[in-house]
Amino acid sequence: xxxxxxxxxxxxxxxxxxxxxxxxxxxxxxxxxxxxxxxxxxxxxxxxxxxxxxxxxxxxxxxxxxxxxxxxxxxxxxxxxxxxxxxxxxxxxxxxxxxxxxxxxxxxxxxxxxxxxxxxxxxxxxxxxxxxxxxxxxxxxxxxxxxxxxxxxxxxxxxxxxxxxxxxxxxxxxxxxxxxxxxxxxxxx
Amino acid sequence: xxxxxxxxxxxxxxxxxxxxxxxxxxxxxxxxxxxxxxxxxxxxxxxxxxxxxxxxxxxxxxxxxxxxxxxxxxxxxxxxxxxxxxxxxxxxxxxxxxxxxxxxxxxxxxxxxxxxxxxxxxxxxxxxxxxxxxxxxxxxxxxxxxxxxxxxxxxxxxxxxxxxxxxxxxxxxxxxxxxxxxxxxxxxxxxxxxxxxxx
Amino acid sequence: xxxxxxxxxxxxxxxxxxxxxxxxxxxxxxxxxxxxxxxxxxxxxxxxxxxxxxxxxxxxxxxxxxxxxxxxxxxxxxxxxxxxxxxxxxxxxxxxxxxxxxxxxxxxxxxxxxxxxxxxxxxxxxxxxxxxxxxxxxxxxxxxxxxxxxxxxxxxxxxxxxxxxxxxxxxxxxxxxxxxxxxxxxxxxxxxxxxxxxxxxxxxxxxxxxxxxxxxxx
Numbered sequence: 001x002x003x004x005x006x007x008x009x010x011x012x013x014x015x016x017x018x019x020x021x022x023x024x025x026x027x028x029x030x031x032x033x034x035x036x037x038x039x040x041x042x043x044x045x046x047x048x049x050x051x052x053x054x055x056x057x058x059x060x061x062x063x064x065x066x067x068x069x070x071x072x073x074x075x076x077x078x079x080x081x082x083x084x085x086x087x088x089x090x091x092x093x094x095x096x097x098x099x100x101x102x103x104x105x106x107x108x109x110x111x112x113x114x115x116x117x118x119x120x121x122x123x124x125x126x127x128x129x130x131x132x133x134x135x136x137x138x139x140x141x142x143x144x145x146x147x148x149x150x151x152x153x154x155x156x157x158x159x160x161x162x163x164x165x166x167x168x169x170x171x172x173x174x175x176x177x178x179x180x181x182x183x184x185x186x187x188x189x
Numbered sequence: 190x191x192x193x194x195x196x197x198x199x200x201x202x203x204x205x206x207x208x209x210x211x212x213x214x215x216x217x218x219x220x221x222x223x224x225x226x227x228x229x230x231x232x233x234x235x236x237x238x239x240x241x242x243x244x245x246x247x248x249x250x251x252x253x254x255x256x257x258x259x260x261x262x263x264x265x266x267x268x269x270x271x272x273x274x275x276x277x278x279x280x281x282x283x284x285x286x287x288x289x290x291x292x293x294x295x296x297x298x299x300x301x302x303x304x305x306x307x308x309x310x311x312x313x314x315x316x317x318x319x320x321x322x323x324x325x326x327x328x329x330x331x332x333x334x335x336x337x338x339x340x341x342x343x344x345x346x347x348x349x350x351x352x353x354x355x356x357x358x359x360x361x362x363x364x365x366x367x368x369x370x371x372x373x374x375x376x377x378x379x380x381x382x383x384x385x386x387x388x
Numbered sequence: 389x390x391x392x393x394x395x396x397x398x399x400x401x402x403x404x405x406x407x408x409x410x411x412x413x414x415x416x417x418x419x420x421x422x423x424x425x426x427x428x429x430x431x432x433x434x435x436x437x438x439x440x441x442x443x444x445x446x447x448x449x450x451x452x453x454x455x456x457x458x459x460x461x462x463x464x465x466x467x468x469x470x471x472x473x474x475x476x477x478x479x480x481x482x483x484x485x486x487x488x489x490x491x492x493x494x495x496x497x498x499x500x501x502x503x504x505x506x507x508x509x510x511x512x513x514x515x516x517x518x519x520x521x522x523x524x525x526x527x528x529x530x531x532x533x534x535x536x537x538x539x540x541x542x543x544x545x546x547x548x549x550x551x552x553x554x555x556x557x558x559x560x561x562x563x564x565x566x567x568x569x570x571x572x573x574x575x576x577x578x579x580x581x582x583x584x585x586x587x588x589x590x591x592x593x594x595x596x597x598x599x600x601x602x603x604x605x606x
Contacts, residue, residue, distance in 0.1 A: 024230070027241040028371075028403050030223035031248020037215035038249060039256040043265075044208055046193025047272040049216055051300035052320065059324040076331035085202040095206045097303055099213020104304030106214070107221035116309045119228035119296060133312040136295015137302070137319020138326070140288050144299060145327040146338065147284025148274060151292075152216075152300040154281070156246060158274060160253035162348040162359055165276030169285035176289020181235035184293055188232040196520065248403075255410045261419030267518060268419040269492060345492065357414035364411030368404055 022111035038160060045092070048157020052144040054097040056080050061088055076145075121188040132187060192266040217304050226304035228296030228312065235293050237381040240374040247367045258360050278341040295319060427516045441511060443498050443523045445535040449559050452476055459496035462486075464506045465529075473583040475500065475525075475532060476563065486510050487517060500525035500532070537565030537584065 024030075041049055060080040064071040071077045084090040108114040120129040144150040147169050149158065155173065158166025191197045195205055223245045224230040233239035261268040292298055295316045297305055302320070305313035327334070349356045397405065435441055443451075451459065452475075463470050463478040470480045481489050483506060491497060497519060499507040507524045514522045525532065539556040541549065557567040564584025 024224035024241070025222040026399065027223055027244035028248050028400055030219050031245040032252050032403065033219040033222065034216070034245060034249035035252025035256070037212060037219060038253040039260075040215070041212050042253065042257050042271050043192045043260065044194050044212070045205060046196040046270045049212070049300070051298075051303065052324070055299060055317065055320050056324050059321045059328065062321070063325065063328065074328060074331060075335075076328045085206060090206060092205060092209045095209035096213035096216065099210040099215075100217035100220070100300065100303045101213075101307045102210075103214035103217025103219075104221040104226055104307035105217075107218045108226065108304075108308035111222075113221070113226075114308045116311060118312045119305065119310050120312070121229065130312060130315050132294050133296060133315040134319035134322070136291040136293075137297075137316040137321075138323035139291030139319075140295060140298060141291075141320035141323025141325075142327045143284040143287025143289075143291060143323070144320075145284070145324055146334070147281045147288060148277065150288065150300065151246075151298040154274070154285075156249060156253075159246075159250040160257065161268075161271060161273055162254065162356070162363070163273055163276065164343065164346045164348055164351050165274065165278065165281045167348065168276075168278060169281045169288075172282050172285025173289040173292065176286040177235050177293040178289075180290050180293050181232075185236065187294075188229065188296070189236050189238075251407055255407065255414070258414055258417070258419050259410070262414075262417040264421070267421065269421075269518070270520070273492075344490075355415070356419055357417050360414040361411040364407050364414075368408065371400075371404070 022113065034156075035160070038156060041157075042160075047092075048153060048160070049096065050093045050149065050153035050157065051097060051100070052141065052150040052153065053080075053093040054091070055141065056145065057083065057088055057091050057094055121186065123189070124187045129187060132184070192260070193270050196267075196270040216300070217307065220301055220304045221308065225301045226308050226310070228305065228310070231298075231301060232293060232296050237377050238383055240378055243374055244371060247370060251364055251367045254360060254363060258356070273345040273347065276343040276346045277339065278343055280338050280340060283337075291323075421518065432512070432515055435515070441523050442526045444526045445532045446559075448475070448498065448525060448532070449536050449563070453559065453562065459498055460491060461498045461500070462489075462510075464499055464501045464510050469502070473529075475529070483510060486513055491519065495519075496521040496523065498523045498525055500528050502529050504528040504530075533583075536560060536563055539565075539567050541567070541569045543569060 025033075038049055041047060057080050060071065060077040063077060064081060071081070081088045105114065118126065118129065120126070140150065144153075147154055148165075149155075149169070151173065154163075154166045155170040159170060191199070194200065195208075200208070220226060224241055225245060230239060231242055234242040257266065257268060257271065260266040288298070295302075297313055297316050299317075299320055302313045302316045306317065331338075347356075347359075349359045352359070354362075448461075461475060461478045462481045463474045464481060464483050464486065465474075466482060467480060470478075474480070478500070491514075497514060499510045499514075499522065501507045501510075504524060504527060507528060511522050511524050527534075535556075537560055539553065539560050541553045541556075545553070553567070560567040
C-alpha cells in the first residue's frame with residue numbers, strides 16, 4: 001500500500017530484509033488490515049478467527065481412523081467429531097485455515113516471497129532446528145488446547161472483545177517466550 | 190440492527206463455510222504481508238530487534254475493538270451475540286505459558302505456520318506435525334487433566350465487567366496502552382538494532 | 389509543526405491520531421443495548437404461530453439425560469417453590485430479575501413456571517430484549533410432574549403403550565419420580581406422592597456443562 005508515501009520511509013523496520021524480494025508492509029497498516037478482517041468475522045459471523053481448532057479436528061479424525069472406539073469414548077475428541085456441517089471435516093475453522101493457506105500464498109507470490117526454505121538463524125544446525133520446530137509445535141498444540149485457543153483464537157479475537165481470559169493468556173505467552181528466548185538464542189540470532 | 194449476519198439467520202451453515210474460506214484468505218494475506226509467515230521475523234520479536242509481531246497484533250486488536258465498539262454503539266451490531274469464550278483463568282495462564290515457550294522454540298504459532306507452509310517453509314510442516322502431536326497428547330491425557338482444564342471457571346467475562354468500568358473507558362485504556370507500547374517498541378528497536386546486517 | 393499547512397503527518401501518526409480520537413470518543417458511548425427495546429412484532433407472531441418456542445417435558449428430560457449443556461434452564465417461580473422442588477439444572481430467576489440476569493443473547497434459554505403463564509410472559513420479555521432462542525416448557529412444571537415424575541399407565545393400556553411406559557418408567561425413576569399403574573382414570577386414585585429431593589444426583593452440574601460453549605473457540 002502506498003509505498004511511495006514519504007511517511008513509510010520513516011518507519012521502515014525491515015532493513016534486515018533488504019535481500020528479500022520485497023519489503024514487508026508497514027506493520028501498523030498490516031495490523032489495520034488484519035483488524036478489519038477480524039472485524040468482518042465479528043460482523044458477518046459473530047465470532048473471531050482461529051487456527052488450532054482446525055488442527056484439533058484433523059487430529060481427532062486421524063485418531064478416530066486408527067481407534068474409533070477409543071476416540072468416541074474420549075470426551076475431548078468426541079466434542080470435535082460432533083462438529084462440522086454434516087461431517088467433522090466441514091468445520092468453520094478448517095475452511096478458514098484453507099483460506100489462510102490461499103491468502104498467504106497469494107501475498108507471498110505477489111511479493112516474490114514464495115520458495116522452498118527452512119527458517120533458522122545463521123548459527124542454527126539444520127537437524128536441531130527441525131527437531132525444535134516439532135518440539136515447539138507440540139508444546140504449542142498442548143498449550144493451545146489447555147488455554148482453549150492459540151494466538152489467533154484467544155489473543156487476537158478474544159483481545160478485541162476484551163475477554164479477561166484472553167488478555168491473561170496473552171500476557172503469559174509473551175512472558176513465556178521472553179523467559180526462554182535467551183536459552184534458545186542460537187536458533188535465531 | 191441485524192448483525193452479526195450469521196446469528197440473525199441471513200445465511201446458513203453451508204454458506205458460513207464459504208465465508209470462513211474468504212475470511213481466511215484475508216487473514217492469511219495480511220499475516221504474510223506483515224512478514225508473520227517467517228519464523229525469523231516472528232522470533233526477532235523475542236530478541237527485541239524487530240517488534241513487528243507486537244505492532245501487528247496490537248494494531249489488529251485495537252482496530253477490531255474500535256470497529257466493534259462503534260458498530261455496536263450505532264446499533265448495527267449486537268455485541269452480545271459476538272462469541273465471548275469463557276474464562277478459565279488457571280488453565281489459560283498455564284496454556285499461555287506453554288504456548289510462549291513453544292513459540293520461541295518452534296518459531297511459529299499455529300496460524301502463522303499455515304502461512305509459512307503456503308510460502309514454502311519446510312520447517313513449518315514439522316511444526317504443524319508437532320502441533321497435532323501436542324493435541325494428541327492432550328487428548329490422550331484428557332481424563333486426567335480434565336479437573337484442571339475446568340478449574341477457575343469465571344464464565345464469559347469481559348475486562349469492563351471485571352474491573353467495573355464502562356466499556357468505553359476500557360477501550361480508551363487499551364488504545365492508550367497500545368500507543369504507549371508502540372512508542373516503546375520503536376525505542377526498543379533502535380536500542381537493540383543489530384550492529385551489522387545479516388541476511 | 390504549529391501551523392496545519394506546514395505539518396505533514398506520517399501515516400503512523402495519522403493512524404495513532406485516529407485511534408486516539410476514536411478511543412477518547414468511546415468514553416461517551418456504550419456498545420450494549422439498554423432496557424428500551426424495539427421488537428419485530430411480525431417475527432414474534434410468526435415464532436409463536438409455528439410453535440418454534442416450545443420444548444415438551446419429554447424433550448427436556450432427554451436433554452438432561454443426555455447431559456446436554458447448550459441451554460440454560462430458568463425457573464421463574466419464587467424461592468420457596470424452588471427449594472421445594474425444581475427441575476435438575478434449573479436456575480432460580482424471579483421474574484423481576486429476569487431482564488438483568490446474565491444471559492447471552494445467543495444461548496438457548498428454556499423457561500418454566502408452574503403452569504406456563506409466567507413463562508410465556510418471560511418469553512416475551514427475553515425476545516424483546518433480543519434473545520434469539522427462547523423456549524417455554526410446554527405445560528410448565530405441572531406437565532413435568534405429570535409426564536416425567538409421575539407417569540401413570542392405565543390398566544387397560546395396549547401393548548404399545550406398555551412398551552412406551554417402560555421408557556417413561558426409566559426416565560421417571562432417574563429423576564426420582566414415582567411411576568404408577570392406575571386402575572381407572574388417571575386423576576382419581578392418584579395418591580399424593582412425595583416430590584423427589586431437589587439436590588439428588590441427577591445430571592450433575594459438572595464442569596462438562598460448559599463444554600459445548602467452547603465450540604466457536606480456536
